[in-house]
Amino acid sequence: MTRVFVPRDSAARSVGADEVAALLERAGGEVVRTGSRGMLWLEPLVEVETPDGRVGYGPVAPEDVDGLVAAGLLDGTAPGLGLVEELEWMRRQQRLTFARVGVVDPLSPDDHEAHGGNAGLRAALALPPAEVVGAVTESGLRGRGGAGFPTGIKWRTVLDAESELKFVCCNADEGDSGTFADRMLMEGDPFTLIEGMTIAAHAVGAREGYIYIRSEYPDAIATMRAAIAAARERGWLGERVLGSELSFDLHVRVGAGAYICGEETSMLESLEGRRGQVRAKPPIPAIQGLFGRPTVVNNVLSLAAVPWILAHGAAAYAELGVGRSRGTSVFQLAGNVARGGIVETAFGVTLGELVNDFGGGTASGRPVRAVQVGGPLGAYLPVSQFDLPLDYEAFAQAGAMVGHGGIVVFDDTVDMAAMARFAFEFCAEESCGKCTPCRIGAVRGVETIDKIRAGQDREKNLVLLDDLCTLMTDGSLCAMGGLTPMPVRSAVQHFAEDFR
Ligand SMILES: Cc1cc2nc3c(=O)[nH]c(=O)nc-3n(C[C@H](O)[C@H](O)[C@H](O)COP(=O)(O)O)c2cc1C
Ligand code: SF4
Missing domain, CATH: 3.40.50.11540 (NADH-ubiquinone oxidoreductase 51kDa subunit)
Known part of the structure; x- marks a missing residue:
């Protein structure tokens, strides 16, 4: 019996992988559940073992299964994506940490x-x-x-x-x-x-x-x-x-x-x-x-x-990497991006390569306007910074951070003043409350940005906002309050027109 691989990863399950696996089993495949290869736009991605390697089909909806089986999916002859390891998305990566993810049965x-x-x-x-x-x-x-x-x-x-x-x-x-x-x-x-x-x-x-x-x-x-x-x-x-x-x-x-x-x-x-x-x-x-x-x-x-x-x-x-950023990192493409997922590659890959070459630009088809790298406390970067290499020091120099490697893409409909407000709102919501600059500062930040957006004493409030950011950076006990100014300041610096 041919071995057929279907992810049991929750991202794949959320788009019907369990049903697809059950249907393939009923059709006579020996189904092995794996992790996901991280090409999330192809999930559920079904792989079939052949003498040349694993042949991929995706995304496979439950209603596609009968047709694909009739066309020869179970021996890998139905037209599909070709060998999974040969897909450009996979070939361009260096998977060390993720070498077995999507390949093995996670519980075997x-x-x-x-x-x-x-x-x-x-x-x-x-x-x-x-x-x-x-x-x-x-x-x-x-x-x-x-x-x-x-x-x-x-x-x-x-x-x-x-x-x-x-x-x-x-x-x-x-x-x-x-x-x-x-x-x-x-x-x-x-x-x-x-x-x-x-x-x-x-x-x-x-x-x-x-x-x-x-x-x-x-x-x-x-x-x-x-x-x-x-x-x-x-x-x-x-x-x-x-x-x-x-x-x-x-x-x-x-x-x-x-x-x-x-x-x-x-x-x-x-x-x-x-x-x-x-x-x-x-x-x-x-x-x-x-x-x-x-x-x-x-x-x-x-x-x-x-x-x-x-x-x-x-x-x-x-041997891999650049400067003091050695080895590989696992970057994650999310938000308004055509091809979201996991890219494990050596440090030094540029932001543009990740967002455009791997990610394929936005899902909406509109131009990319901003990306936020490093989570909710990371900087917003404009397309003009797409040459920036993913490297801890290069990012720090650009007033940004690599963080946990998450990259969230926004198209040209994004309102960056609203995103700056959100950074403070998030901090106010999630602050542990132990120190004043963060607990109180985040709330004052929301109020100040609201005034700026309403056109109230704009220049004065922009100065006040900058003062508040300095205070939170210098005076917070941990990086929650200490880094909230990063998305705010980067939004003001790179997207000033949204604050006018
Ligand atoms: C507000 C805040 C949230 C954090 N969240 C995480 C997290 O979810 N996962 C994580 O590994 N580190 C997180 N960190 C970083 C940890 O404090 C810590 O640096 C990390 O777990 C150390 O592991 P590492 O040296 O392997 O990165 C967070 C830090 C801050 C300030
Ligand atoms: S900066 Fe850290 S310690 Fe201080 S209130 Fe915020 S979350 Fe708590």
């Missing part, structure tokens, strides 16, 4: 191993902890959750901290607008995240780990829980991992819908059972984190990049 430990899984963990367990930390440092890996802090330095701090008890926490709160890579990795290749966290545990001397997942991700939660149970059964978690000296176990904890719980100290508060409120730093979590113990807090993508680094060597990872 055998599939994980058959596709190179656990090679990184085995390599790590053969090394002393300090050498594992050394490899991560040499790879140049920086945190993919937003701040871009070097992962090796963070791990070194936890390794050097003296404590009987240490933790590894994975931040899977993924609250940024236009981001979904954490979710896709957890739903499409959960064993790689487990592997990355286990390597981190060995590297720093932790015995216990937590994955903090937002409640809006029921499929990711269920997949991670099932994968953890399967990993325990295989001896990949628990006492003596893979027969080594390491004991490490993992637990999933579910958030309750607050954006601020993605901020690492708020996440730790929430994990401890309290309301998600930011803690003052220092002490940093690497010294006093979960339950006051030294804790690694890393994003899903940071941890999931580690197995590749250990399996293929730090130098191979560091």
Whole structure:
């Protein structure tokens, strides 16, 4: 029987993948459920195994199945998209972290191993902890959750901290607008995240780990829980991992819908059972984190990049990228874009290449006017900045940030003053309330922009707005209040005409 692959990723399920899978099974296909390849405009994307590789069909609606089967879908001869790996969207990428996503059955430990899984963990367990930390440092890996802090330095701090008890926490709160890579990795290749966290545990001397997942991700939660149970059964978690000296176990904890719980100290508060409120730093979590113990807090993508680094060597990872942004990152195209989805490629790709070459411009067919990169606290950039390379330092110099790699596209109907207002409104809604510049400043920001839009003392209020932005940047306790001025200022700078 031919193997037919249908994603079980929630993006594919939301457009009918379950029904398509059931119909294909009834038609005689041996259906294997996978993650998504990240070409979201082609979902549900059905792939058929052939001697040359997997042939793709998509988007396949339930009502298309009979016709496609009659035309030869089950042996890959029906006219379709051709070999999936040969599609330009796929060929132009360098999939290291996402190599198995969309390829393997996410809950099959055998599939994980058959596709190179656990090679990184085995390599790590053969090394002393300090050498594992050394490899991560040499790879140049920086945190993919937003701040871009070097992962090796963070791990070194936890390794050097003296404590009987240490933790590894994975931040899977993924609250940024236009981001979904954490979710896709957890739903499409959960064993790689487990592997990355286990390597981190060995590297720093932790015995216990937590994955903090937002409640809006029921499929990711269920997949991670099932994968953890399967990993325990295989001896990949628990006492003596893979027969080594390491004991490490993992637990999933579910958030309750607050954006601020993605901020690492708020996440730790929430994990401890309290309301998600930011803690003052220092002490940093690497010294006093979960339950006051030294804790690694890393994003899903940071941890999931580690197995590749250990399996293929730090130098191979560091070879990719530009400047101090090494390796690949998983960029996410969303908003008003013709081809939305996941692009994993080396740092240095330009904004224009991502939005136009991969994304195909807007879905509405109108000209692109602005893109917001790095979530709700990221800058709005005009088309004139499309030569900007995706690189932490280049973005910082342009008054922007790469953040978690989300890119939200807007066409020429967007009102940028309304978007600036939204940044303050979002901050007012999501502020944890601990410090005044953010709690009060966000509300004053909304009021000031309303006055500007109403033409009330416009010049005076623009100066006031700038003052408020300086105060929030300099005076906020965390990056929530500290970065809200970024979208506001970039909107005023690049789209001044919308404030007149
Ligand atoms: C308001 C706010 C929200 C954040 N949300 C997330 C999030 O959803 N996921 C994440 O990984 N990091 C988030 N961060 C960054 C974390 O505080 C932290 O830097 C990160 O989890 C560290 O992991 P990394 O070094 O692997 O990036 C957020 C930060 C702030 C200020
Ligand atoms: S900046 Fe905002 S979210 Fe951060 S601690 Fe202050 S009030 Fe809380």
